[in-house]
Amino acid sequence: MAMNNKICVQQQDFDLASEYHNLTINNPDDGAVVTFVGLVRDFNQDGKITGLFLEHYPAMTIKALTSIVQQAREKWTLGRITIIHRVGQLNPTDQIVFVGVTSQHRQAAYQANEFIMDYLKTRAPFWKKETSKQGDSWVEAKQTDREKADRWQ
Numbered sequence: 001m002a003m004n005n006k007i008c009v010q011q012q013d014f015d016l017a018s019e020y021h022n023l024t025i026n027n028p029d030d031g032a033v034v035t036f037v038g039l040v041r042d043f044n045q046d047g048k049i050t051g052l053f054l055e056h057y058p059a060m061t062i063k064a065l066t067s068i069v070q071q072a073r074e075k076w077t078l079g080r081i082t083i084i085h086r087v088g089q090l091n092p093t094d095q096i097v098f099v100g101v102t103s104q105h106r107q108a109a110y111q112a113n114e115f116i117m118d119y120l121k122t123r124a125p126f127w128k129k130e131t132s133k134q135g136d137s138w139v140e141a142k143q144t145d146r147e148k149a150d151r152w153q
Contacts, residue, residue, distance in 0.1 A: 004080045007065045009056060011088040014098055023080050023100045030079035030102035032109040036117055042092035044130060044139075051131040052096070052139075054087040060125050061085075068119045072101075075115065075152075076108040083116065085126065115152050122149040 006022070008014075016037060023033055040052050069081050079102035086096050099116050103109040121141065128139040 004078075005066075005069050006080075006082040006084075007062060007069065008084045009058065009061050009065070009087055010084065011086060013086070013095055014084045016095075016098070019082055019084065019098055019100055023082060023102050027079060027102060029104065030109075031104055032106040033100065033102050034106070034109040034113040035098065035100040036113055037095055038097040038117075040090045040092050040094045040096050044132075046134075047132060049092070049130045049132045051092070052090045053129045053131070053136075054085075054090065054096075055127045055129075056087050056125060064124050065120075068116055068123060071119070072112045072115050076103065076112045078103045078108060078112055081112070081116070083120070085120065085124070087126070118145070118149040118152060121145040 016035070020033065020035060042048055065083055065085070069083065072078060072081065080100070082098065082100040084098040086094070090096055097120065099113050099120070101109045101113045101116070103112065122145050129136050130139055
């Protein structure tokens with residue numbers, strides 16, 4: 001059901017209402033829509049940050065995101081799936097990621113959305129560099145994120 005997947009890695013922002021509309025238009029089979037939007041925070045464990053820069057290798061990233069969607073479809077019966085992940089320079093409060101999942105029932109949509117986010121945090125090849133008054137530093141995956149992703153295996 002590749003036509004029911006939308007995977008984008010882009011610099012430009014996205015419109016939440018448009019993405020919701022795309023998940024629901026002409027989709028009478030699905031009774032549940034779960035969406036998640038991640039925002040850039042202005043802090044990390046070490047203090048305040050002023051920006052975040054994301055790099056990626058496009059072919060590797062799309063392949064990894066496609067694999068994550070396929071794994072979600074193997075675990076749950078799903079309708080439409082949208083993943084939008086932004087790259088480039090982002091500032092606090094900017095939208096960084098959108099995950100939208102539809103299914104016939106809410107439990108599958110909730111779980112699949114959470115699964116996709118957990119896997120995006122730990123298995124998608126994005127390199128993140130935070131900017132603060134102390135300078136720039138690369139962000140590593142957190143142990144808590146790895147533990148959340150591991151529970152789906």
